[in-house]
Amino acid sequence: MGYTLNFAAVWRSFDLLLSGLALSLGLAVVSIFIGAAIGLVTAFALTSKSRLIGAPARLYVTVIRNLPILVLVLFAYFALPQMGVRLDKIQSFVAVLAIYSGAYLAEVFRAGLLSIPRGLTEAGLAIGLTPMQIRGSIIAPLMLRNVLPSLSSTVISLFKDTSLAAAIAVPELTFAARKINVESFRVIETWMVTSALYVATCFLIAALMRLVERRLALPR
């Protein structure tokens, strides 16, 4: 096959890809931080002894985890305005990704909470801390350190999910790639470079998470 790769068109629009990547990362960071807060609260609810608190949390996690995120993205952007909730593209996508990541992170955190020995809660009670103080200053910090290894793959997959913002025309990396694709017709080159950017970013996130993990590892 006499095809010669020619990256000139892609390099000319490389700025577009880079600003798309920056937006992707921005969306991921904001949504994952909100999602982590939702996930933490949900994880405590999931492990609570009261069914009244546990059942709604279980429902939230089960429903969200069994829905395709693209349906949620389209729902938030096109259907919510019918109910009077008007969000712009970026707001509605961040809201969806935060709620979506909340459900996945809740499961990760729940597994972490179960690995914390009961003795620590009892010790906290014994020195007179309130249950809220015990959660905030004993259990949550320890749990976060414990779950860092499994957090990494969840964070990477949530970062990859930012590509779905292209479906509602948020100008992130995949959207930029499609634009360059149809403008330049350098199809193979465009997708090679885009894919390489995603893979490189995922490797960076993984390396960063490993670094944090080593820094925060409990002394044995």
Added chain:
Amino acid sequence: MSSTFLEQLWIARYVVLSGLGMSVSISLLAIVAGSVFGVFVGLALVYGGRPLRLLVRAYTDIIRGTPVLVLVLASYYVSAAAGLDLGPFSAGVLALAVFCSSHVGEIVRGALQAIPRGQTEAAKAIGLTFTQTFTSVLWPQAMRQCLPAWVNTAAEMVKASTLLSVIGVAELLLRTQEIISRNFMSLQFYFLAGALYFIVNFSIERFGKYVERKTVLPS
């Protein structure tokens, strides 16, 4: 608009059903093809020589580091540019199968490596060939170990099948969008699509739990 949701649903009933059928067939094709290929990926990762292992490792890492939407778009546009006339359906299924294979490959690798080395040695000691060791000692155990993660991947694939709507495959989500563009009932019909996806995925999850209970090794 005077017509109600139920009337609109009745008008669109075949469209919804054909979309659901399409989604299920896409997912099934992708899961079957991806799992078969994925087993070979897993085997290559564990038993392959160094060059093969590196090659397959690069394959899985690149596929797993790329969003499925990018795989779908790339498969669609690149196959057309390369002169292969795949069409949206085949290109989409190919992308999902490739994605599935890299995940199944990792699952199989993890399961095979979790089996203690002593078992392979014991099999060698009683004179089994590698093929015999694999089919009657390692594989049955690895299968059980794989099962929960594999069911998870299957549910993942049903969710990923929605991405084929972007390249114009008439699966459930694209059908839903078509219906909405006709009657403007976006709230109701996105809700319906969500409910259908939930039912499919929830059944897969329950079925997985059931099979897992049935096949768990007595400890």
